[in-house]
Amino acid sequence: xxxxxxxxxxxxxxxxxxxxxxxxxxxxxxxxxxxxxxxxxxxxxxxxxxxxxxxxxxxxxxxxxxxxxxxxxxxxxxxxxxxxxxxxxxxxxxxxxxxxxxxxxxxxxxxxxxxxxxxxxxxxxxxxxxxxxxxxxxxxxxxxxxxxxxxxxxxxxxxxxxxxxxxxxxxxxxxxxxxxxxxxxxxxxxxxxxxxxxxxxxxxxxxxxxxxxxxxxxxxxxxxxxxxxxxxxxxxxxxxxxxxxxxxxxxxxxxxxxxxxxxxxxxxxxxxxxxxxxxxxxxxxxxxxxxxxxxxxxxxxxxxxxxxxxxxxxxxxxxxxxxxxxxxxxxxxxxxxxxxxxxxxxxxxxxxxxxxxxxxxxxxxxxxxxxxxxxxxxxxxxxxxxxxxxxxxxxxxxxxxxxxxxxxxxxxxxxxxxxxxxxxxxxxxx
Amino acid sequence: xxxxxxxxxxxxxxxxxxxxxxxxxxxxxxxxxxxxxxxxxxxxxxxxxxxxxxxxxxxxxxxxxxxxxxxxxxxxxxxxxxxxxxxxxxxxxxxxxxxxxxxxxxxxxxxxxxxxxxxxxxxxxxxxxxxxxxxxxxxxxxxxxxxxxxxxx
Amino acid sequence: xxxxxxxxxxxxxxxxxxxxxxxxxxxxxxxxxxxxxxxxxxxxxxxxxxxxxxxxxxxxxxxxxxxxxxxxxxxxxxxxxxxxxxxxxxxxxxxxxxxxxxxxxxxxxxxxxxxxxxxxxxxxxxxxxxxxxxxxxxxxxxxxxxxxxxxxxxxxxxxxxxxxxxxxxxxxxxxxxxxxxxxxxxxxxxxxxxxxxxxxxxxxxxxxxxxxxxxxxxxxxxxxxxxxxxxxxxxxxxxxxxxxxxxxxxxxxxxxxxxxxxxxxxxxxxxxxxxxxxxxxxxxxxxxxxxxxxxxxxxxxxxxxxxxxxxxxxxxxxxxxxxxxxxxxxxxxxxxxxxxxxxxxxxxxxxxxxxxxxx
Numbered sequence: 001x002x003x004x005x006x007x008x009x010x011x012x013x014x015x016x017x018x019x020x021x022x023x024x025x026x027x028x029x030x031x032x033x034x035x036x037x038x039x040x041x042x043x044x045x046x047x048x049x050x051x052x053x054x055x056x057x058x059x060x061x062x063x064x065x066x067x068x069x070x071x072x073x074x075x076x077x078x079x080x081x082x083x084x085x086x087x088x089x090x091x092x093x094x095x096x097x098x099x100x101x102x103x104x105x106x107x108x109x110x111x112x113x114x115x116x117x118x119x120x121x122x123x124x125x126x127x128x129x130x131x132x133x134x135x136x137x138x139x140x141x142x143x144x145x146x147x148x149x150x151x152x153x154x155x156x157x158x159x160x161x162x163x164x165x166x167x168x169x170x171x172x173x174x175x176x177x178x179x180x181x182x183x184x185x186x187x188x189x190x191x192x193x194x195x196x197x198x199x200x201x202x203x204x205x206x207x208x209x210x211x212x213x214x215x216x217x218x219x220x221x222x223x224x225x226x227x228x229x230x231x232x233x234x235x236x237x238x239x240x241x242x243x244x245x246x247x248x249x250x251x252x253x254x255x256x257x258x259x260x261x262x263x264x265x266x267x268x269x270x271x272x273x274x275x276x277x278x279x280x281x282x283x284x285x286x287x288x289x290x291x292x293x294x295x296x297x298x299x300x301x302x303x304x305x306x307x308x309x310x311x312x313x314x315x316x317x318x319x320x321x322x323x324x325x326x327x328x329x330x331x332x333x334x335x336x337x338x339x340x341x342x343x344x345x346x347x348x349x350x351x352x353x354x355x356x357x358x359x360x361x362x363x364x365x366x367x368x369x370x371x372x373x374x375x376x377x378x379x380x381x382x383x384x385x386x387x388x389x390x391x392x393x394x395x396x397x398x399x400x401x402x403x404x405x406x407x408x409x410x411x412x413x414x415x416x417x418x419x420x421x422x423x424x425x426x427x428x429x430x
Numbered sequence: 431x432x433x434x435x436x437x438x439x440x441x442x443x444x445x446x447x448x449x450x451x452x453x454x455x456x457x458x459x460x461x462x463x464x465x466x467x468x469x470x471x472x473x474x475x476x477x478x479x480x481x482x483x484x485x486x487x488x489x490x491x492x493x494x495x496x497x498x499x500x501x502x503x504x505x506x507x508x509x510x511x512x513x514x515x516x517x518x519x520x521x522x523x524x525x526x527x528x529x530x531x532x533x534x535x536x537x538x539x540x541x542x543x544x545x546x547x548x549x550x551x552x553x554x555x556x557x558x559x560x561x562x563x564x565x566x567x568x569x570x571x572x573x574x575x576x577x578x579x580x581x582x583x
Numbered sequence: 584x585x586x587x588x589x590x591x592x593x594x595x596x597x598x599x600x601x602x603x604x605x606x607x608x609x610x611x612x613x614x615x616x617x618x619x620x621x622x623x624x625x626x627x628x629x630x631x632x633x634x635x636x637x638x639x640x641x642x643x644x645x646x647x648x649x650x651x652x653x654x655x656x657x658x659x660x661x662x663x664x665x666x667x668x669x670x671x672x673x674x675x676x677x678x679x680x681x682x683x684x685x686x687x688x689x690x691x692x693x694x695x696x697x698x699x700x701x702x703x704x705x706x707x708x709x710x711x712x713x714x715x716x717x718x719x720x721x722x723x724x725x726x727x728x729x730x731x732x733x734x735x736x737x738x739x740x741x742x743x744x745x746x747x748x749x750x751x752x753x754x755x756x757x758x759x760x761x762x763x764x765x766x767x768x769x770x771x772x773x774x775x776x777x778x779x780x781x782x783x784x785x786x787x788x789x790x791x792x793x794x795x796x797x798x799x800x801x802x803x804x805x806x807x808x809x810x811x812x813x814x815x816x817x818x819x820x821x822x823x824x825x826x827x828x829x830x831x832x833x834x835x836x837x838x839x840x841x842x843x844x845x846x847x848x849x850x851x852x853x854x855x856x857x858x859x860x861x862x863x864x865x866x867x868x869x870x871x872x873x874x875x876x877x878x879x880x881x882x883x884x885x886x887x888x889x890x891x892x893x894x895x896x897x898x899x900x901x902x903x904x905x906x907x908x909x910x911x912x913x914x915x916x917x918x919x920x921x922x923x924x925x926x927x928x929x930x931x932x933x934x935x936x937x938x939x940x941x942x
Contacts, residue, residue, distance in 0.1 A: 209558065211544075211557070211558030211559075212558075239557070240545075241542060333848060335503060335655070339500075346528075349528075391665075391666075392842060392843070395839060395842035398458070398461045398835075398838055401458045401461055402458060402834060403835075404450060405454035405458050405831050407454075408451030408453075408455075409824055410828070411447045411451070412447055413821065415444060416820065417821065458831070465662075465663035466638065466663075468662040468663050469661060469662060469664060469666075469667055473656075481648035482648065502652075579648070
């Protein structure tokens with residue numbers, strides 16, 4: 001392709017072809033052009049450009065300005081926007097959900113475009129805090145277009161969309177982090193800042209894990225509302241299954257419920273969930289147990305035991321790692337021990353999950369399994385180091401022998417050459 | 431002192447050099463031969479497998495159960511279906527690398543770490559996993575269940 | 584016992600006559616005699632390669648599915664397997680290094696001059712074969728780095744005009760580097776190249792034996808001026824014992840390298856994985872690799888890579904025919920060859936260092 005373009009294929013012909021292609025391809029998107037003729041040149045908020053609108057999923061599916069705003073785009077100038085032509089003008093905020101719902105709640109209609117798309121958004125929206133307040137006449141709350149955009153609306157699967165997993169938290173924060181805007185609602189405005197410090201945010205942005213939770217994962221999207229105190233655990237359990245199962249069987253569940261404490265959040269916080277460390281079980285600033293428990297009671301003893309177990313296994317795994325690192329850096333092949341070391345690390349992770357049962361004997365099982373593996377890999381590392389030393393001793397021995405041979409050769413050469421009165425070197429060849 | 435008019439080395443010295451050289455040469459040959467002889471002794475384990483491994487015995491698994499086996503440096507999951515047939519997949523979850531397990535009650539493959547689910551063809555069905563699990567080939571050879579990596583087309 | 588054996592042989596063969604050339608052989612003795620050792624060290628290292636290579640064949644399996652594991656097996660399970668493999672890898676590199684040194688010493692000491700042109704040519708061909716050994720052997724452990732280096736290396740041969748594509752397919756055993764390439768390289772490495780090498784090596788040694796050792800021009804002039812200064816050393820035992828010392832030193836260096844810096848294994852090659860950063864060929868190909876990398880994509884009308892490969896091809900052929908330029912040009916020819924030698928040596932050293940520094 002490259003080559004025949006460069007080899008003097010008539011440039012003008014290519015240009016002509018390109019123009020024809022663009023015109024034919026663009027014909028469909030050009031349909032609502034009489035609206036855009038003016039609106040492209042107007043100032044915001046009345047401005048809608050062709051560039052924006054051509055990106056809109058609705059425009060791409062063949063909807064026009066008139067689909068939402070009414071009017072007759074085939075007529076010129078103000079005739080197009082006459083009441084007679086059914087022109088509705090700017091849609092009032094409190095009418096937007098119903099307007100979108102005209103199509104999006106109609107299963108039969110939506111099936112023609114995307115049969116797998118849900119059609120319960122409007123119903124859900126009415127259950128959300130946003131929806132309830134809108135009915136009460138509060139137009140400051142979010143309606144469809146605040147999150148999805150308007151005129152250049154992209155599907156959630158498009159990474160440029162405001163509601164794609166990477167962008168949705170920022171979209172929510174546009175209102176929820178604005179202290180001025182949120183005044184009077186009596187809820188905090190630091191959720192976004194807190195979330196940005198959380199391990200979930202890190203998983204999303206640093207590791208690029210789009211499955212990591214963001215605002216709608218816990219709060220819902222169209223039915224957005226804070227999960228109730230009792231349902232927090234159910235929300236977390238969507239991903240953290242084992243932890244939830246163990247917590248369910250533990251004594252903490254009833255205790256937290258009776259004290260109206262929000263389950264997981266008590267220890268892990270909500271928006272700024274940080275990567276838990278073993279120090280949570282300690283007595284320092286990160287420690288959580290001793291906020292409620294008294295020093296020296298049976299729970300404090302269990303806490304200390306579990307912490308000690310985790311510390312022990314963590315130390316054993318790290319010690320084995322160190323030995324293997326030394327062995328590897330001195331050229332020994334320890335890839336098998338490395339593989340086993342992964343299992344020891346798995347045991348440690350498992351033990352940390354088992355903490356949520358708050359039963360020392362269950363934790364102890366995982367710890368012992370891990371310690372056994374770590375002891376084995378540590379021994380394998382030591383064996384590799386011993387083997388390395390054996391090799392070096394063998395090398396020393398053979399180098400010694402080589403030196404003896406060299407010395408012997410040197411003396412022997414001297415001997416035969418002095419013996420023969422330097423005949424060896426001085427004898428003339430010719 | 432009068433210089434020795436005949437600078438012949440003393441016989442004792444000559445013998446010493448001979449012993450030194452001869453001994454050294456013998457010693458060095460021994461140090462070459464010894465590793466070679468040891469090298470020739472076949473090790474107890476016949477090989478390290480490669481892209482094929484015996485994952486288990488046919489009488490080991492009951493239908494609708496599974497086990498983890500070692501495949502190279504990574505774990506694999508050998509499943510015996512309810513109808514008695516076998517299936518083998520990579521056991522490393524494609525999300526964060528946890529080890530997946532077979533759930534007989536769901537007849538699906540489950541990762542406990544973040545509730546990821548795969549179907550029996552390794553396809554990521556729900557939860558965070560971004561990619562399917564690698565599926566291996568299973569053959570029965572006598573009593574052995576042999577798992578091998580699929581050949582590149 | 585030795586006497587009886589000697590008698591037994593003497594009754595059947597004329598031992599004295601058979602060994603006469605060896606006993607009569609002499610080596611010129613002067614202050615540059617040390618350079619004569621290099622050929623012998625290279626020969627010794629080749630012998631080590633043959634021995635350790637045969638040992639490796641006992642456990643190595645030449646297939647894409649098993650090659651890596653079998654080398655891992657040699658390194659971890661077979662007793663002293665680590666030693667055999669590390670010595671094989673290190674000796675290979677040392678051998679190519681000493682062969683290069685040998686080549687440049689022959690060049691600078693004028694040993695290629697008439698009547699030894701054929702010795703030079705056979706030696707150069709042996710050097711090319713040694714590099715072929717290195718290139719084919721590098722792939723055999725089937726690790727990531729070797730896999731991609733081979734991919735790049737064979738891709739470069741594909742750039743040669745007209746025959747390039749055919750050559751690439753021949754080397755790879757298909758359009759891509761696969762298990763078929765490994766099988767092929769294994770065949771080259773243990774059968775084709777050793778066969779050719781033995782033939783050429785015998786020729787080379789016979790030529791060396793026939794013409795005797797060359798005396799460097801400067802020494803020759805000095806000796807001509809005062810013939811009483813000319814010295815010769817008996818090859819056997821005097822020179823041979825010194826060579827033996829050199830071999831033992833080489834052995835000590837090899838053992839130390841193998842024990843302290845065992846050759847790495849890396850990770851198993853995955854043909855579907857993206858190419859890792861920092862793919863580089865063995866060091867003795869680095870100067871060519873780096874040159875090709877630095878040539879602009881277009882030089883006038885020609886493709887830069889093709890031009891570079893052609894340039895190296897032409898340079899190789901000219902290099903092979905170096906003795907004839909010397910002879911045809913008289914005194915100027917000698918200076919031309921020396922200049923070319925100094926240029927080539929500094930170019931290779933500079934480009935190699937640049938290649939490793941630049942990443």
